[in-house]
Amino acid sequence: MRIFGGLLSPYVMRAALAARFKGHDLPVAMPEGGLKTPGYLALNPMGKMPCLEDGDFHLPESAVIAEYLEEVLDGPSLLPGDARARAKARLLARFADLYLAPALTPIFRAREKPDEVPAALEALGKALGQLETLRGADTAWAAGDQPTLADATLMPVFFFLDAFDAAFGTAKLLEAQPGLAAWWGRAKASDEGRRMVAEQSAGLAAFMAPNTAPRAA
Numbered sequence: 376m377r378i379f380g381g382l383l384s385p386y387v388m389r390a391a392l393a394a395r396f397k398g399h400d401l402p403v404a405m406p407e408g409g410l411k412t413p414g415y416l417a418l419n420p421m422g423k424m425p426c427l428e429d430g431d432f433h434l435p436e437s438a439v440i441a442e443y444l445e446e447v448l449d450g451p452s453l454l455p456g457d458a459r460a461r462a463k464a465r466l467l468a469r470f471a472d473l474y475l476a477p478a479l480t481p482i483f484r485a486r487e488k489p490d491e492v493p494a495a496l497e498a499l500g501k502a503l504g505q506l507e508t509l510r511g512a513d514t515a516w517a518a519g520d521q522p523t524l525a526d527a528t529l530m531p532v533f534f535f536l537d538a539f540d541a542a543f544g545t546a547k548l549l550e551a552q553p554g555l556a557a558w559w560g561r562a563k564a565s566d567e568g569r570r571m572v573a574e575q576s577a578g579l580a581a582f583m584a585p586n587t588a589p590r591a592a
């Protein structure tokens with residue numbers, strides 16, 4: 376089993392983290408020739424990363440990949456507890472996909488479209504407040520006392536709050552959300568968090584290097 380993509384992408388990292396939280400270290404690499412070759416588009420017609428390869432089975436879309444890995448890999452459950460606990464983990468992950476990550480996208484594009492950054496920062500602050508409310512009381516991990524699909528989804532997105540802080544003050548937006556701030560502090564200090572931060576930092580350095588980096592986010 377392997378994952379096509381680059382680990383700077385929060386979507387690729389989500390798939391990798393889901394496997395790692397279950398005790399599996401899947402290889403991750405860009406597909407030969409990039410994301411738009413006829414061969415890769417036959418596996419993932421959207422031409423995006425990640426795409427999971429499991430034998431002759433190919434699966435795009437990080438949320439679906441993470442749920443598939445939860446089903447096929449042995450190891451601790453990433454959807455533990457009762458139906459309500461599982462729904463909570465899924466809700467936080469879905470919120471990240473639909474509201475949090477899109478708010479970050481204009482900040483990635485700040486070099487090309489700096490005018491869009493102030494509105495993006497406002498949207499990001501609003502999304503963090505909504506996430507704090509959805510999450511409710513702080514727990515050791517995002518949705519309970521063990522890592523879930525919510526942590527695998529949120530952690531690679533929160534990396535960018537730290538990474539963009541010097542330029543845009545993004546980490547400060549977290550100060551208004553004490554539960555999330557506490558969770559993120561613990562998550563990035565965990566073994567998987569420290570590894571993730573190192574890998575995404577390396578990917579971001581390559582991405583930001585002028586004219587040399589493959590597009591990774």
Ligand SMILES: N[C@@H](CCC(=O)N[C@@H](CS)C(=O)NCC(=O)O)C(=O)O
Binds near residue numbers: 384423424437591
């Ligand atoms: N909904 C997709 C989003 C994947 C996505 O947008 N990936 C970006 C990298 S962060 C990508 O492949 N961009 C390259 C492109 O669109 O050409 C998922 O969850 O897997």
